[in-house]
Amino acid sequence: MESHSVLMLLNPLDLVTLFVFFACWWGYAFYAQYNSKRRSCLVSVLHQFRLAWMSRLLRRDNRIADASVMANLERSSLFFASSSLLIIAGLFTAFNYSEKAIGILSDFYLVSPMSQQEWELKIIVLVAIFSYAFFTFTWSVRQYNFCSVLVGSAPLATERGIEDSERELYAMHMAQICSLAANQFNYGLRAFYFAMAFCGWFLGPYFCMAASVMVVAVLYRREFRSKTFKTLSRGLVMKSHAS
Template identity: 30%
Template sequence: MDMMDRLSLFAPLDLLAVGVLFGTWWLLGLLIEHPPKRYPSVTVLTFEYRREWMEQMITRDPRVFDALTMNGLREGTAFFGSGCMIALGGVLALMSNTQSLDAVAVDLTASAHPEVLWQIKLLAVAALLTHAFLKFVWANRLFGYCAITMAATPNDITDPKAKTRARQSGEIANRAAVNFNRGLRSIYFSLAALGWLLSPYALIATTAVASFTLLSREFASTSRETLRDT
């Protein structure tokens, strides 16, 4: 069975729903990372807080609080990365044995589906989980780089390298956070992609739910208002 034969198994609505899923995932990321200047997202609002954190770190001695905070951030990326690996392993295992899914489909719709159909649907979930895993791994490394530049920052505010190292630390921390948030968004949409196992209508609905959840947390949450009140 070639690629065209595989695609012929899907109705036009299936292809439209997948396009909505990945198109929304990409556009939402673009909006969150590059929001209107008058209405910044939580992601953008926290950029300045990290920069201020690194400036305050210069004169903080000892830097136990900074070390603990950075360690917590790295542990968070490691936790989500490990979770993605476990979930990805489960999806790949299910792709190699789709009989259980077919049995459920027969019970619900009284009709079976070709194995390749289930595999392609699960491939969308696996692709998003893989993207999330790679982003979490990179965020973990960036937080590690940030820890190094933090350690290289002098405690003396008059040292010419102090503000430079603090600025570098802040920018690296911001890049790490951007990649961490990208990983989280991919997890949200990987859960939405599971809706395709039911129907293309369900996929569009779960994509809408995931989008609403992310948009509300980035642009209409109490935490956002708190961050702006400074």
């Protein structure tokens, strides 16, 4: 499908819808990444907990529990990576049965009428979103693998000849890799959320725009205003007082 013909398929309202959708997604991603380095949020608080975890890991010789936690984190990313592949396979099936799918959806009152080309374009965009999610989750898995290697090669608590400053630096590196893996997992989840918002376009452009704004509001509340974030922040303060 040529770019010129794609633009011909979209009316001005559809173009505005696409702009609002990607502006919400990319705009919030930039906002969250920028503010995570300048104010307290889930990302920054959890990084401090990971740093404390890795510091304590270096003080003990038995690290079976740490390896188990790392494996659980890795499995979460693997689950969503596998889910992304299954969704992509389902979308290709929907792409091949465009006429039948449009005929079924046309019976629903809320679904706006669309041509076969419009249907295929929307499916292609969804495939692109979930493909991005797949690559993001698999990169998260690899980074958790790297972190597992760092945990396995970490110096033992009883090992001599290693300065405390070296242990502290090693813990910082492990925590940083673990946080990078968690960030990739977070990006993949955002792709899932905004894919759900994009599905609102099958009902109509206004549904898609409203859903995109709602996803931004939900993500903002969870990362900057949620009870979970506030509880973790209080736990971080208590930890600093205890130390």
